[in-house]
Amino acid sequence: MGFLKKLSLFVSAILLFVSCSSDDSQNQVQQKIKVVLNVEDKTGFVKDYSVLKYDIYNQDTGRNLTGNLAKSGVVTLELEVGNYDFKVDNPDIGYALKPNVVVDKAMTLNLDIQLIEPSSTGLVISELFTSGYSAKDEYGQYVELGDQYVVITNNSQSVKYLDGVSYAITEHWNKFPYNTTTKDALSNNQVMAALVYTFPGTGRDYPLAPAEDIVLARSAKDFSDGGKNKLAADLSGVDFEIVMPERDTDNPNAANMIINGTTHADMLGYGTGFSSAFLFKHQGDLKAFLNKNTVVVESMYGSKPAFTISEDLIIDGVETGQVSQVKYKSLLNKVDRGFITVSDTGTREVYRRKVKQIDNQVKVYQDTNNSTEDFTVSVGQSSFPG
Numbered sequence: 026m027g028f029l030k031k032l033s034l035f036v037s038a039i040l041l042f043v044s045c046s047s048d049d050s051q052n053q054v055q056q057k058i059k060v061v062l063n064v065e066d067k068t069g070f071v072k073d074y075s076v077l078k079y080d081i082y083n084q085d086t087g088r089n090l091t092g093n094l095a096k097s098g099v100v101t102l103e104l105e106v107g108n109y110d111f112k113v114d115n116p117d118i119g120y121a122l123k124p125n126v127v128v129d130k131a132m133t134l135n136l137d138i139q140l141i142e143p144s145s146t147g148l149v150i151s152e153l154f155t156s157g158y159s160a161k162d163e164y165g166q167y168v169e170l171g172d173q174y175v176v177i178t179n180n181s182q183s184v185k186y187l188d189g190v191s192y193a194i195t196e197h198w199n200k201f202p203y204n205t206t207t208k209d210a211l212s213n214n215q216v217m218a219a220l221v222y223t224f225p226g227t228g229r230d231y232p233l234a235p236a237e238d239i240v241l242a243r244s245a246k247d248f249s250d251g252g253k254n255k256l257a258a259d260l261s262g263v264d265f266e267i268v269m270p271e272r273d274t275d276n277p278n279a280a281n282m283i284i285n286g287t288t289h290a291d292m293l294g295y296g297t298g299f300s301s302a303f304l305f306k307h308q309g310d311l312k313a314f315l316n317k318n319t320v321v322v323e324s325m326y327g328s329k330p331a332f333t334i335s336e337d338l339i340i341d342g343v344e345t346g347q348v349s350q351v352k353y354k355s356l357l358n359k360v361d362r363g364f365i366t367v368s369d370t371g372t373r374e375v376y377r378r379k380v381k382q383i384d385n386q387v388k389v390y391q392d393t394n395n396s397t398e399d400f401t402v403s404v405g406q407s408s409f410p411g
């Protein structure tokens with residue numbers, strides 16, 4: 026065979042090969058493979074999977090196929106033959122990843138959801154009312170303090186959970202010098218809590234969306250008595266309340282806080298706020314933690330437990346008090362390096378956090394951990410009717 030003939034055959038072979046392979050790849054492009062994506066959260070937390078997005082990346086073409094899962098967690102896809110990276114995700118809930126999957130025949134892909142750890146960081150006290158007026162409490166004595174409430178807001182960009190978060194006030198009163206216990210605690214970066222009310226739930230029962238807020242009241246009832254007492258608030262529609270074992274009301278529409286320690290009543294603070302409020306969360310068994318960190322102190326109501334809470338557990342706090350009476354700060358500077366005051370009990374003055382900005386009609390509160398700058402005081406408590 027002459028050289029030209031050989032060359033010609035060789036070229037023909039190449040052309041044949043090229044044209045065949047080109048035909049093959051065209052056939053493959055047209056051929057769709059059925060892939061069933063079966064996504065499951067084995068903890069049972071996710072009930073509706075349509076909140077999760079799938080993102081399927083074709084490594085060969087560089088194209089993505091995206092969409093939402095069906096409510097059941099199953100979605101049937103038609104894919105080209107190729108190598109794929111599968112991703113299912115909701116930044117607030119969880120994700121599943123399966124990279125480098127060869128799709129060349131009909132298949133079912135099972136993906137297990139890995140849940141995002143529930144977090145409470147970013148919750149803030151956005152409004153606190155302790156100095157009420159002319160509303161009778163259950164004991165008939167502290168008549169100005171019945172309609173106390175606190176508003177807690179998710180001031181972050183992702184879902185946060187109330188489960189296991191505690192509302193507390195400081196054992197120390199910031200108008201008085203420190204006793205040895207408080208002095209020791211503060212020098213160890215700890216705060217003494219006088220009362221601890223804990224949100225119920227086992228981890229993910231009480232989610233708060235960004236900018237969502239909840240109201241915790243001393244008692245979820247209408248202190249205005251159907252509007253007749255205009256100086257008291259209607260708190261019948263709040264989300265959570267504290268129900269004492271005796272001589273208290275229990276609104277079935279408001280969830281009850283877990284009482285882990287009180288002074289003598291279901292209060293959220295003394296009228297002028299000289300015990301500062303804060304939120305904290307201990308990961309793990311809270312009762313065991315509090316037992317281990319209990320100090321018994323004497324008070325005008327007899328001996329009662331106080332709890333040593335370290336600074337790193339504190340989510341937010343506000344140093345409240347009475348005008349010109351804040352002499353010895355109860356909270357650590359890292360939690361709140363300033364303070365905010367009301368003039369007296371019975372004045373209906375409310376501590377309100379300033380709004381820093383409005384992003385897409387969503388308010389974001391100012392939180393520089395300096396309540397002197399972050400809060401204002403204004404007269405007139407809010408109502409939360411049922």
Ligand SMILES: [Ca+2]
Nearest residue numbers: 243244267291
């Ligand atoms: Ca109550």
Ligand SMILES: [Ca+2]
Nearest residue numbers: 275276277279
């Ligand atoms: Ca209740």
Ligand SMILES: [Ca+2]
Nearest residue numbers: 341342392394
């Ligand atoms: Ca803060």
